[in-house]
Amino acid sequence: MTGTSTRVSSPTLDEVAVLAGVSRATVSRVVNDSPRVSPEAREAVRAAVAALSYVPNRMARSLVTRRTDTIALVLSEPDARIFSDPFFASIVRGLNGALASTDINLVLLTARDEREQEKAGRFVRQGHVDGVILMSLHSHDVLPAQLIAAGMPLVLCGRPLDDRPVAWVDADNAGGARLATEHLLAGGRRTVATISGPRDMVAGLDRLAGYRDALADAGHAADPRLVVEGDFTEGGGARAMEELLVRAPELDAVFVASDPMAVGALRVLRAAGRDVPGDVAVVGFDDAPVALRSDPPLTTVTQPLEEMTQVMIELLLAQVDRTTDDVQTRVCPTRLVRRASA
Amino acid sequence: MTGTSTRVSSPTLDEVAVLAGVSRATVSRVVNDSPRVSPEAREAVRAAVAALSYVPNRMARSLVTRRTDTIALVLSEPDARIFSDPFFASIVRGLNGALASTDINLVLLTARDEREQEKAGRFVRQGHVDGVILMSLHSHDVLPAQLIAAGMPLVLCGRPLDDRPVAWVDADNAGGARLATEHLLAGGRRTVATISGPRDMVAGLDRLAGYRDALADAGHAADPRLVVEGDFTEGGGARAMEELLVRAPELDAVFVASDPMAVGALRVLRAAGRDVPGDVAVVGFDDAPVALRSDPPLTTVTQPLEEMTQVMIELLLAQVDRTTDDVQTRVCPTRLVRRASA
DNA sequence: CGGGGGCGTGAGAACGCTCTCACGGCCGTG
DNA sequence: CACGGCCGTGAGAGCGTTCTCACGCCCCCG
DSSP, rough: OTSTTTTOOOOOOHHHHHHHHHHHHHHHHHHOOSSOOOHHHHHHHHHHHHHHHHOOOOHHHHHHHHHHHHHEEEEEOOSHHHHOHHHHHHHHHHHHHTTTTTTTTEEEOOSSHHHHHHHHHHHHHIIIIEEEEOOBBBBBHHHHHHHHHHHOOOOEEESSOOOOOEEEEEOOOOHHHHHHHHHHEEEEEEOOEEEEEEEEEEEHHHHHHHHHHHHTTTTTTOOOOGGGESSSSSSHHHHHHHHHHHHHOOOOEEEEHHHHHHHHOOOOHTTOOOOOTTTTTTEEOOOOOHHHHHSSBBBBEEHHHHHHHHHHHHHHHHHTTTTOOOOOEEEOEEEEEEOOOO | OOTTEEEEEEEOOOHHHHHHHOOHHHHHHHHHHHHHHOOHHHHHHHHHHHHHOOOOOOOHHHHOOOOOOEEEEEEEOTTTTHHHHHHHHHHHHHHHHHTTTTEEEEEEEOSSSSSHHHHHHIIIIIIOOOOOEEOBOOOOHHHHHHHHTTOOOOOEEEOSSOSSOOOOEEEEEEHHHHHHHHHHHHTTSOOOEEEEOOOTTTTHHHHHHHHHHHHTTOOOOOOOGGEEEEEHHHHHHHHHHHHHHHHHHHEEEEEEEHHHHHHHHHHHHHTTTOOOHHHHHHHHOSOHHHHHHSOOOEEEEEEHHHHHHHHHHHHHHHTTTOOOOOOEEEEEOOOOOSSSOO
C-alpha cells in the first residue's frame, strides 16, 4: 500500500478509461449504472475502477449535475444545550434512517451565534448542499429568510412563529397537550395546573393552548394561578412546581410541558409529601428516555419522530426535485403513553 | 423580492463581468482579494456582485483549487449517547471557535453503524472535505484505515489503541489520574479505590494506568479488590460504588474516572451513610458541568479543551497544506480542580 | 437482398471557476 | 529621447465530470 502511495492526486475518469480500453463516456455510464453498456465493457471498467481504486470527483460531477446529493441539518441554537436534548439525537437518527436507502448524505451544521449563522448561510448558498432542514427553537434568526431568498430548498423542523411561506413539519403539540389534559380530567381531577414551556418557543405556546382548550371544552374557567412558565429543564420544572404549590396548594393534577420539567416537578412533589399519582397526577411531554426511569414512570405524550423525519425528507426532496412549487406543511399526530404518574 | 425570483439558477462570474464591464479574470481577482486590481475596477465589480447578489460556485472553484475549505468532524459512535456527552459539545464549540477566524467550515457527520460509516467514508473520499477529525471512543472501526489509505488528512480526537501512524490529540489522561490519586494520598488517605472506565476505551485505560502508577510510586501494593470497572455513566458509577463498598468497606478514598460516574458514587455513598469528604474522599474526571452542581461539589480533573481543539485544527491544517509529511501527536496537560469532595 | 431501427460507443461541448501568460500603458532611468 | 520594467487587464486553457449527438454495427423485416 505504501508502495504506490506516493501518488498525490486521485485517478480520473480518463485514466480509468485508458486502462479499461474504452472512452470516458463509457466509464461514466458504468459508474452511473446506465443500462446501455455491453457486459464486456462494463466488466473491463469495473476492473479498472477497482485496480485504481477510483472514486468519482464530487466537485466535477456536481458542477454539471447541479446536485450535491447532500443535505444539511442546521442547528441554529444559541447554546450547546441542544446537543444534550434527546429529542435532537432522535431527529438526527431519524433523518439518517430516512436517508439510509438513498445515496444522499446528511451533514450537521451548528450556528450558535450570529457569526456562525452567517458562516453557515454562506456555506449553504455556495452550493455545498441541495437543501436544508433547519432546527431553530427560538426563531428570531435571519437564516430562514436568507435561504428562502436564495431559493434554497428548506424545511423547518417545528412550526415557525410567523406565517412565512416556508415548508415545515411539526408534532401536534396542541393536540397532545389536549390529550394529556383530557386524560387528567377523565381521571376525575378537578384542579389541573400546568407548567408551560417558554413563551418564545412555539412548542411551549402550542402545548399551553392545547391545555387551555381542553379545560375550556370541559367547562373550566381559565385560572391564571394554575399556569406557571418553565424553561423545559429539570431545574426549571422544579422551581415552577414550587411556585404552583404556593399559588394553588389544592391542585390535584399537573400537565407539564416537557419530561425533564416533569421529573423536576416529581421531585418537588415528593419533597412536599404529595403522593403521585395519589394526591397529584402528573403528565409530561416528549416521551424522553428519562420518563421511563423516573419514579413513578411518567405518563407522557409521545411524538412520532420516525414519521416526522420521514416527512421532512419527503418535503425537502420534493423541493429539490422541483416536483412542487408550493411550500407544504405537515402536523404529525401525537399519542398519550400511559404509565404510572397519571 | 418575489418580483425577480423566477430566476432559477444563480448568477455566474461571467454575468458579473459583463455587468461590471470587465473580464472574468478581473472579477475573480476582486472576489479573491487579489491586490492587483485598480480601485475603479474593484468598485465596479463590487457593485455588480451586490446587484446580482452573486455567490461564487463552490463546486467550480473547488474543481480547480482542489480545496473545499471544509473539514468534517466524524462522530463514529454506535449509539446516540455521544450527543448527550457534554465533552462532545465542548469539542464542537472549541473547533468552531478555532475556525472562527478562518473561512473554513466545520460539518459534523454521524456514523452510527457500519453502514453509516461506509457512507461517511464515501462522502469524505469523494472530496467533499479537505480533512477529517475523527471522534471514535471505541476504536474498532475501519474508517481511519480507509481514510489513511485514501491519503485524506486526518486527526484523531483521542489516542488510538493501536500504534497506527496517524495524527492524534489527547488530554493527558494518565497524568490527570496520577494527579488525582496523588491528591488523595497527600490528603492522608490510606485506601484509595478507583472506579475505572471501560476497558475498550483508551481514556479509561490511561486513567487506570495513572492511578496505578501513583499508588505504586507511593509504595502501595496493587490491590485488585480496589478496582471496579464502570461505563462512564452515572448509573454505572453507582453500581460500581456499591460493589466497592462490599469488596472493601474500609476504603477512605475513590478516584472515579468520570464525573457522571462520580455523581452516582456520591449518591451511593450518601445512602450508605458515608460522609464525603469526611469518611470518603472522591475525585472525579472531566470537570463536567455536573461536577459543579453535585453535593458536595466535585474535586475533579479538567482537560484543556480549548487547547486541544486548537491543536487538532493546527495538526489537520498542517496536513492539508502539506506543510509536513510526518504525523504528529500531542498530549495536552490536565489540571486538578479542587472543590469540596476531596 | 436491401433498408430501417435499435444499441453500444466515442467525440466534444458544456458546467463555473482559477491561473498562467501575454500584452499594452505608464513610469523611471541611462 | 529610448528602453526596460512593472502594473492592471484580458484571452484562453484547463479542472473532472455529464450529456447530447452522431456514427457504425447488427438484426429483423419486407
